[in-house]
Amino acid sequence: xxxxxxxxxxxxxxxxxxxxxxxxxxxxxxxxxxxxxxxxxxxxxxxxxxxxxxxxxxxxxxxxxxxxxxxxxxxxxxxxxxxxxxxxxxxxxxxxxxxxxxxxxxxxxxxxxxxxxxxxxxxxxxxxxxxxxxxxxxxxxxxxxxxxxxxxxxxxxxxxxxxxxxxxxxxxxxxxxxxxxxxxxxxxxxxxxxxxxxxxxxxxxxxxxxxxxxxxxxxxxxxxxxxxxxx
Ligand code: ATP
Numbered sequence: 765x766x767x768x769x770x771x772x773x774x775x776x777x778x779x780x781x782x783x784x785x786x787x788x789x790x791x792x793x794x795x796x797x798x799x800x801x802x803x804x805x806x807x808x809x810x811x812x813x814x815x816x817x818x819x820x821x822x823x824x825x826x827x828x829x830x831x832x833x834x835x836x837x838x839x840x841x842x843x844x845x846x847x848x849x850x851x852x853x854x855x856x857x858x859x860x861x862x863x864x865x866x867x868x869x870x871x872x873x874x875x876x877x878x879x880x881x882x883x884x885x886x887x888x889x890x891x892x893x894x895x896x897x898x899x900x901x902x903x904x905x906x907x908x909x910x911x912x913x914x915x916x917x918x919x920x921x922x923x924x925x926x927x928x929x930x931x932x933x934x935x936x937x938x939x940x941x942x943x944x945x946x947x948x949x950x951x952x953x954x955x956x957x958x959x960x961x962x963x964x965x966x967x968x969x970x971x972x973x974x975x976x977x978x979x980x981x982x983x984x985x986x987x988x989x990x991x992x993x994x995x
Pocket of ligand 1: 784785786787788825826827828829830831832833883925926927959962986987988989991
């Protein structure tokens with residue numbers, strides 16, 4: 765969802781909750797500690813004299829639930845949710861990419877607790893030693909400036925997602941930027957069973973459907989595959 769900031773802001777209420785996520789318990793736990801606490805209780809960080817994290821990087825194969833987690837956290841913390849897609853910001857907003865990014869950050873900062881979700885961040889911030897276009901360079905510079913400019917007490921957290929963490933410009937991973945990384949793995953058997961039960965919730969199933977068996981024989985399926993299977 766992208767366009768002007770108003771369009772990019774999604775009401776978190778019609779999105780996902782933690783119950784919609786199968787598996788990924790330890791990952792969710794870590795992310796909640798990193799994000800919920802500073803968004804909900806910024807005064808705790810202030811009292812302790814610790815800087816709350818500004819950026820969290822989620823990485824892992826496609827369809828494993830990165831977007832899902834970001835949405836669920838925004839919903840559960842009642843934060844505004846802004847979603848930006850890396851490729852879109854480069855191509856669709858060509859010529860006004862940086863301005864667009866700035867607008868979203870400004871709006872999110874103004875509106876109180878907010879999460880900005882930057883999907884496919886590798887598209888805008890590839891390693892600079894690889895051949896990079898001028899637009900990408902300027903967008904990375906703008907993103908870095910915006911993140912460095914986030915005031916300590918601002919209730920704004922940026923969650924970025926990528927399938928290709930090794931291709932990211934290391935400048936993005938420095939302290940004060942995306943300095944927390946969480947790997948979102950392909951689900952194991954137990955995770956798959958949970959995901960199957962999330963997506964078959966409310967489906968009338970015949971007695972011979974055995975989710976446990978399905979989970980056991982779907983090695984390598986990610987959340988998106990299991991959702992398709994249920995459908
Ligand atoms: P991409 O890198 O392609 O953006 P992603 O990791 O962000 O992938 P999502 O968009 O979060 O993947 O997942 C796609 C869909 O697959 C979700 O809408 C959700 O329905 C389902 N899904 C993925 N992982 C899970 C999970 N752990 N539990 C329940 N559903 C899941």
